[in-house]
Every structure is written in C-alpha cells, then in structure tokens.
Amino acid sequence: MGQPVIEVENLSKSYRLGQIGARTLREEVSNIWGRVSTKRANKIPGDKETAKNHNELFWALQNVSFTLEQGEVLGLIGKNGAGKSTLLKILSRITEPTNGIARLRGRVASLLEVGTGFHPDLTGKENIYLNGAILGMTRKEVSQRFEEIVDFSEVGPFIDTPVKRYSSGMYVRLAFAVAAHLEPEILLVDEVLAVGDIAFQKKCLGKIGEVSRGEGRSIIFVSHNLSSIKALCPRVLLMDDGELACDTDPVSAIQEYHQRLSKKEQGVRKTTGNRFQKVYLTDESDSQLAMVHGDQKVLLNFDIVVENSSSLNLGFTIFNDEDIGILSSCALDSIEKLPVGQHTLRLALPTDLLPSGAYRIEGALWDPYQVYEQSDHLARFNVVTENTLEMSGFKPKGLVMFKSAWKLQ
Amino acid sequence: METSASHYCEIRANRSSLLLDWREIWRYRDLLILLVRRDFVSKYKQTVLGPLWFIIQPVIMTVVFTLVFNRLADLPTNDVPPMLFYFCGLLGWNYFSQSFNGIASTFTGHANLFSKVYFPRMVIPLSCLFSNLIAFVIQLGCFVLIYAYLKMFSPSGGTFGFTMGIFLFPLVLLQAGLFALGVGLWLTSLTAKYRDLVHILQFLTQIWLYATPVIYPISKIPADWHWLFALNPMASVVESFRIIFLGAGNLTPGMLMTSIAVTLLVLISGMVFFNRIQRTFIDTV
Incomplete structure (x- = not known):
C-alpha cells in the first residue's frame, strides 16, 4: 500500500476563449493582416474589443488538489460546467493541464x-476486441474474458453480426459489457450510465461496485444521478466553477451541492415587501434535510416576512426532475390569514407519494391584486424511497405512488 | 506492486519529451494490429469485388498511363515494356501517396475518438502505414504476375530483369514508408490548426505525382535539374524500384544520400511537430 494511487496537486486548466473551435488559415491571415493594418491606420474601436476577447482566459479548472488511496471509490458531483469532465479528461490524458501535476500509479482506463x-x-x-484494445486491454486479456463479456451483454446469438444491424439497446449493452470487464487499477467513469434501460444500468452499477469492493480497484465516478453516487461512493468531491468546493461524505456533499444550487438560482433575495426568507425541509426533530428517505415524516418550512396586505396568500408546486408539476398547495386553504410579521409556515409533506428522484419547489406570494414574489427554485430535495417496484429496477410510470393498504380477499 | 510501478505516470503541462515513447506504443501493439485489420476489412466489406479493388486501381492507372503518356505523348520508358514501367513506378508511388493521405487525416478523422479515450496517438499513423503495406503487397503480387508473363511470353522479355539490388528492396520500401509518415505527420498537424489544408491535399498529391518520375524516366530530365529531384525522396524511391526490378534507371549516390537526409529531416521534424500538437489537440476541436 503506502503511496496513494492518484495524487493531484494544484491542477488547473485554462482555455483561451478565442481559440475554442478550429481556426482557419483565413482567420489567421486576416488576424495578421489586421495587426499590420491597425498599426498603420487608426484603430477601429470594435477591433480592440475582439482582440481582447481573443486573449481572454477561461479557467475550467483551478487549483484542484486531492489524493486517492487504493480501493477508494470517489464520486465527483457539480453542475454542468463545474469542471468535472475537464478533470477527468486530464486524468485520462486526453488533454494536458495548464498548471499543476497529477501522479497516477497504476493502469488507468477511462470510460x-x-x-x-x-x-x-x-x-x-470484432468490435469487442477492437474496443477492448482501444480501452487498453491486450488481445489476451480480451480473449480470457470474451465469454463473460458476451454473457453480460446478452447479445449472444448476434455476436457475428455487424453491429450496424444491432438495435440501439444491444449496441449499448455490448459496449458497456466490454467496459465493465476492464481490469485497470484506476477506473475513471463519466456520465456513461445515463444510457441503456434501467435494469441494465443497475446491472452495470452492481458490476462497478463489485469490482471496487472485490479487488481493491480505485474508481472516480462522475454522475448527475445523486442516488447512484450515494449508493456507490463513500467519499464525494463537489466541484463548483472549476474549484474544489468540498471533499467529504456523500450526504454532506449532496447537501452542500443543493445549497449552492439554490443559492445560485435564487440570486438576490428580496429585502423589502412581502417576501420569502428561506424554504427548507426538516424532520420531526427540527433538523434540516436535503435527502428524504422513504417513510420518514418530513415537514416543509417557509420562513416569510409579511409587511402588508390582508389577503396575502402563499402557494407552491413541487416539480420532479422532468419538470412536471406534481403537487400544489395554498396556505389560505387552511389558514385564515397571514398576519403582518415574520412567520414560519409549516406543513407535512406527503413524501410517501413521491417516487425516488430529485424535486424542486416553485412558489409565490400574492394577493388578488399583485404578485409580490415568485421563485422557480425555492428549494430542492431528493427522495429515496423503498418500494418494491423501484427495488426491482423499474421506474414507476405514474407521477405519484400511493401505498394504500392492499388487502388479499 | 510491480505492475503499478511500471504504470507510473506523471501528468503535467508541456511534457518536454520531443520524441516518442516507443515502449508505450509497443504496449499498444494489439490495438495497432486490430486497427490495421479494421482498415483492411472495412474497405472491402459490402463490395462485390472485395480485395480485388486493391489491384484494379493501379491496373487501370497503368493502362491509362500507357495509352496517354506512351502512345499519345510518346514519352520514353527506358526501353522497358511500358506496362511494367508504369506499374513499377506506381507501386512505390501508391504506397507513398495512400499512406500520407491516410495519415494526414489522423486528427480530423479521429477527433471523436481522441476526445474520449487515451492511447498513444502515433498508433493511428502507424496503423495506416501498415494497412497500406498490405495493399502494397497485393499490388506487388499482381506486378510479379505481369512481370513473369511478359518475361516468358513476350518478345521484349530480354529487355528487363531484376538486379542484385533486390536485397535492398526492403530498405527502399522502408524509406518510402518513413517519408510518407513524416509528410503525413506534418500535414495532419497543420490541418489540426488550419482546416484549409484539407482542400489542398488533393492538388498536392496530384502535383507531387507529376514531380516524381512515375510517368517518365528521370533520364528524360536535363542533368541541371537533377538536384531538384534529389530533394524529392520519392524520385529516388521510384527510380530505385525500377533499377531493382527492371534494371533500368539512373540514380547517383549523391542523389540517394540527399534523399535519405531529406527523409530523416522530414520524419524527425514531423514527429516533433505531431507530438506538440497532439498534447492539446482536443482543446481546439
């Protein structure tokens, strides 16, 4: 053991904004011509601006440092553009960093x-062999695992058919089967599990988990699917704007992630008039939650400030991750009046209705004459439930689940 | 821990290694073989004539050259049967031009692959060189058949014959391959930056063909201009092929030396340039 498998020190990567996209010879020539002619003639103001843009640096990754021990499974989360993929690309040697060093000890395979x-x-x-070789396996290694790969992919009878005649599902299954049988010391996985049907995804996740537990392999796993991150990774890095925001256990990292997301989405909060202050979930003992578990009792809290209006109302809708509104409710349906002052409005969330997934809360404060505040992202939360449907690898087709007591008659 | 130690890798900016990590390329030899196979197989899958296509092209070119340049334009062929003269010239030329054209699209043709997975990028140009070698061997076989037929059954059979230089043939072929690699690496590295060159490639190949003694013997060129041909290593390669197989051709030691020097210069500079481009090519896609 001893030395860590991956050591990353102050890794940074910048892109010159003007250089993204291919340059053509014409551009280059006109650039040079532009420089020559602006020296001679008076500068056109617009020109200077574009020249400046060409030299502007965009830091996709800034001073990222961490180490990974043998056998560790590390999750990498963050919103789009936070630098997750850039980090993975550098570690898999697809591109070079601008500054900093990464030391890798072991065979690396990146997916x-x-x-x-x-x-x-x-x-x-033929594709199994070719793909295996591209991913760094030798011919011998592929041969040893060939049967296993074919079994795993479930395309057995079609193995001698050109893959262009495969259905897209078969294609993905075959491709993933090869990847799942890689045996490197370090495995870097990007959002590749988003393809394929759910049952197959589960199988792949299971395979990855098995691989890391069984043979002391180190894995870095990027995903937007927070529940699979939580299931697979004991340690999670949160990336934000190219920087490492935190390096901690999955629950705190996901919580931090949600907080940052809603902070960004909320932007500047209103400071006067009727307004929301904070919207959050708590459990019965009043501690805040970002993740809701199956049959937990959960309370939804709205901290609001009321300055005027006698008929002020508060309403909200919960949206699922496909942006479909699922549940709505209004305060004045059960409260007579929102008096002037600072309040916390609280209601029990019917979490048993919600299938596993990510949800956001959209809400507004209004009276019959005007809307005081409206926000698309008052809060976000994740639900992890245990129902027999999801446990067997399916996604419910209904937007809500209800567990009314079944009776056998 | 032994495997880990041998796979230690340090990633940092501007790794200054100018030359290639041949050990790493050796580790990926299976990929190289499979890529050669893929190139070869995918070229004739779903075609009726299959691998015959590798022969049809040079045969048709030979016939056209014979009709146009020998019969119509009356260019001399060093007293060798024109069919053999042109076919022999095309052997070396085709290997060179197919290879450098293939290598020239290393970056543009594999951008998607390069953005998703790492392997030594040099594997792609090398695989191109080897898959064209297969085509070359097939064409050589066809050439030998025509050669044997003419030698035995035609009255001109006595005008040509191979020389002892045939033992040097692999070296000449190696020079053609290395020069194609050098030129191809230059072109692909330049096209990674300037896409315009894609359009120039076709003209370049065409013009280069005429600047190489494929359709005329070098003896037709005034001696004052021979230095220019010395700078084009393909001139010496094509001429060497004719000397080796047909016993007809002119090549001075000075010309040969210059052509080898130019080959090495283009090859090494091409590798350095390629190495520099490949490190961050993906950022410019």
Missing part, C-alpha cells in the same frame, strides 16, 4: 463514453 471506436461494419466479436 467517458461507451462504445468508443465501435465500427459499424465490424461484427460484435
């Missing part, structure tokens, strides 16, 4: 996409 390098004209079998 930034499944089916990289698949050739449509080649058969399933």
